[in-house]
Amino acid sequence: MRAVIELVNVRKVYRIGGEEVYAVNGVSMSVRKGEFLCIMGASGSGKTTLLSLMGCLDRPTSGKVLIDGIDTSSLSDRELTDIRRDKIGFVFQQYHLIPTLTAFENVELPMLLKGVPKAERERRAMELLEIMGIAKAANRKPSELSGGMQQRVAIARALANDPEILLCDEPTGNLDTKSGEVVMNLIEEQNERGVTVVLVTHDPDIAKYAERVVRIRDGKIVEDPGIKLG
Amino acid sequence: MYFQLAFRNLRRNGVRSALAVIGIVIGVMAVASIGIFSANLKTSFLSSFQNVTDEVLVYPAYNAHFRHGLVTTSGVMYIDKRTAERIVRLPYVKDYAFVKDTFTTARHREEVFGVTVYGMDESAVKKLFKAEKGILRLSDSCVVGYDLADRLDLRVGSRVEINGHKLRVSAILKETGARFDVNPNNAVLVSLRDYDRIFNTKNEGYNFIVVWVKSLKDVSLFKDAVEKTVNAREKKVEVFELKIIIDQINKGFSFVSRFLMAIAGISLLVAGVSILNIMLMSTLERTKEIGVMMAIGAYRTTILKLFLLEALILGIIGSVIGAVLSLAGGYAVDMMILHSAKYLLSLTTLGYMLEGMFFGLLTTLISGFYPAWKASRLEPLEALRYE
Ligand SMILES: Nc1ncnc2c1ncn2[C@@H]1O[C@H](COP(=O)(O)OP(=O)(O)OP(=O)(O)O)[C@@H](O)[C@H]1O
Ligand SMILES: [Mg+2]
Numbered sequence: 001m002r003a004v005i006e007l008v009n010v011r012k013v014y015r016i017g018g019e020e021v022y023a024v025n026g027v028s029m030s031v032r033k034g035e036f037l038c039i040m041g042a043s044g045s046g047k048t049t050l051l052s053l054m055g056c057l058d059r060p061t062s063g064k065v066l067i068d069g070i071d072t073s074s075l076s077d078r079e080l081t082d083i084r085r086d087k088i089g090f091v092f093q094q095y096h097l098i099p100t101l102t103a104f105e106n107v108e109l110p111m112l113l114k115g116v117p118k119a120e121r122e123r124r125a126m127e128l129l130e131i132m133g134i135a136k137a138a139n140r141k142p143s144e145l146s147g148g149m150q151q152r153v154a155i156a157r158a159l160a161n162d163p164e165i166l167l168c169d170e171p172t173g174n175l176d177t178k179s180g181e182v183v184m185n186l187i188e189e190q191n192e193r194g195v196t197v198v199l200v201t202h203d204p205d206i207a208k209y210a211e212r213v214v215r216i217r218d219g220k221i222v223e224d225p226g227i228k229l230g
Numbered sequence: 231m232y233f234q235l236a237f238r239n240l241r242r243n244g245v246r247s248a249l250a251v252i253g254i255v256i257g258v259m260a261v262a263s264i265g266i267f268s269a270n271l272k273t274s275f276l277s278s279f280q281n282v283t284d285e286v287l288v289y290p291a292y293n294a295h296f297r298h299g300l301v302t303t304s305g306v307m308y309i310d311k312r313t314a315e316r317i318v319r320l321p322y323v324k325d326y327a328f329v330k331d332t333f334t335t336a337r338h339r340e341e342v343f344g345v346t347v348y349g350m351d352e353s354a355v356k357k358l359f360k361a362e363k364g365i366l367r368l369s370d371s372c373v374v375g376y377d378l379a380d381r382l383d384l385r386v387g388s389r390v391e392i393n394g395h396k397l398r399v400s401a402i403l404k405e406t407g408a409r410f411d412v413n414p415n416n417a418v419l420v421s422l423r424d425y426d427r428i429f430n431t432k433n434e435g436y437n438f439i440v441v442w443v444k445s446l447k448d449v450s451l452f453k454d455a456v457e458k459t460v461n462a463r464e465k466k467v468e469v470f471e472l473k474i475i476i477d478q479i480n481k482g483f484s485f486v487s488r489f490l491m492a493i494a495g496i497s498l499l500v501a502g503v504s505i506l507n508i509m510l511m512s513t514l515e516r517t518k519e520i521g522v523m524m525a526i527g528a529y530r531t532t533i534l535k536l537f538l539l540e541a542l543i544l545g546i547i548g549s550v551i552g553a554v555l556s557l558a559g560g561y562a563v564d565m566m567i568l569h570s571a572k573y574l575l576s577l578t579t580l581g582y583m584l585e586g587m588f589f590g591l592l593t594t595l596i597s598g599f600y601p602a603w604k605a606s607r608l609e610p611l612e613a614l615r616y617e
């Protein structure tokens with residue numbers, strides 16, 4: 001199996017005052033195509049930072065991030081944006097929908113940014129909302145939707161440009177068990193369709209969905225069944 | 231959809247956006263109203279001069295110099311008849327009027343008063359002026375100006391005595407605006423023959439000649455011709471183009487108008503600062519959203535354009551309302567100062583409205599640029615994490 005994401009000795013350093021904080025400290029790992037990977041770790045262990053590096057939302061202080069074999073360190077901001085738009089879908093804990101847009105328009109937005117024609121955009125947005133089981137809520141604003149529904153809109157948005165990779169940062173963190181289950185099933189469904197899923201959580205029940213669980217602590221991998229630790 | 235996004239973002243902070251628009255409205259209105267008013271003031275002022283652009287005045291080249299505490303004069307005080315004939319025979323001359331004038335005292339009944347007396351042909355008087363009362367005739371009679379008649383209660387048929395010569399008033403002229411050639415309002419107009427009889431000036435030349443050229447471009451040709459012929463050996467006459475005087479007035483007016491508009495522009499500056507402030511607040515509040523947009527694939531330039539679009543919408547709404555209201559503003563100032571708004575509806579007004587709009591838009595774009603640029607420079611992850 002080919003690696004869609006490969007991290008080579010990746011570090012991310014934050015400076016607070018004079019102190020250096022290693023949010024990610026020398027991580028090497030790869031994510032295979034079609035895999036369902038879970039990253040677990042305590043609060044502050046660097047999960048979000050790691051996921052952001054995989055999603056080209058940020059550049060590592062050192063080390064390399066390869067997406068589909070492409071070394072992203074040599075890419076411009078614009079090219080990184082293209083990768084995020086076309087290859088990656090993000091699902092966040094706080095849903096992060098655009099409050100001024102309806103559910104439908106939120107799903108349309110990534111396609112608008114890509115320049116997809118209006119008719120195709122609308123067809124695809126409706127299709128995705130149907131898959132997520134929230135077609136009825138298409139014309140509602142995020143503030144008029146429950147958390148579970150908002151997260152389903154967010155997943156539909158993440159899938160809009162048919163990405164290879166779905167990066168989810170505690171997607172059920174703000175949801176009750178039942179809507180959490182619905183959301184997880186939808187994510188699992190996408191994985192079964194062939195989408196690579198990397199999911200951050202500290203809930204062991206959620207981790208059960210994954211084929212492989214990577215544990216990190218203080219920015220370092222402490223357990224990864226996928227690679228041998230030296 | 232970008233437009234909708236921008237528009238809804240503006241609506242989300244309705245009060246704030248409305249305040250920004252009001253700022254622009256006031257700024258545009260101030261700039262355009264003042265422009266409109268200045269233009270109307272100019273039109274109103276110039277309209278009191280007759281259409282004089284094809285008119286040229288020829289004066290004797292008479293100069294006074296102060297030297298060693300003495301006044302010395304050079305040249306002559308009038309244009310002699312031979313020279314005058316040569317001038318009016320030049321090509322380009324369509325029509326002309328020889329004029330003699332002097333300031334003297336006259337008498338009506340028991341009242342003695344100072345007046346300007348003009349001696350000129352009846353045809354020239356008819357060309358230049360219209361009678362309010364009576365019929366314009368200058369043989370053994372005179373024509374008086376409106377103000378003079380009003381002041382002395384002169385009527386058609388009254389008798390005016392100048393230098394011992396009694397003349398019957400044949401007509402009273404309509405009131406005229408300020409003129410460069412003959413100012414009849416406070417004057418008595420007589421025929422050249424009577425003038426010479428009254429002042430005993432039969433052998434003297436004319437004080438000035440009014441020349442009408444065939445077309446506007448002939449003005450400078452005529453002037454050159456005078457220099458080459460009459461003035462060839464010695465400078466006998468001086469040619470004044472009224473067009474140049476009007477041009478000077480125009481220049482002066484537009485300078486003042488620019489100056490006033492610049493002062494009004496300060497209100498636009500204030501509006502610009504308020505837009506800057508509002509947009510900066512908006513980018514700060516929407517940091518997270520900007521992060522989301524970037525995460526799902528918005529280029530930095532897209533963010534920049536989106537915020538500029540918001541500024542542009544504010545600018546367009548404010549400028550259009552401001553321009554329309556400036557018409558009302560122009561009307562108000564016109565009525566207040568000129569007591570008439572008859573010059574309001576013109577192409578110039580439209581021009582100033584467009585100019586006001588242009589500066590309104592420019593202001594919003596300039597002040598919207600910094601916040602938009604700042605928004606576009608955010609780091610996506612930091613923006614997403616912003617609380
Ligand atoms: N912008 C930043 N500046 C300074 N330190 C930061 C910054 N972002 C993250 N950190 C630090 O890096 C470390 C890892 O943060 P990260 O958000 O990746 O952890 P996490 O595992 O996602 O935690 P949580 O479970 O609470 O979401 C933390 O100690 C955090 O304080
Ligand atoms: Mg986190």
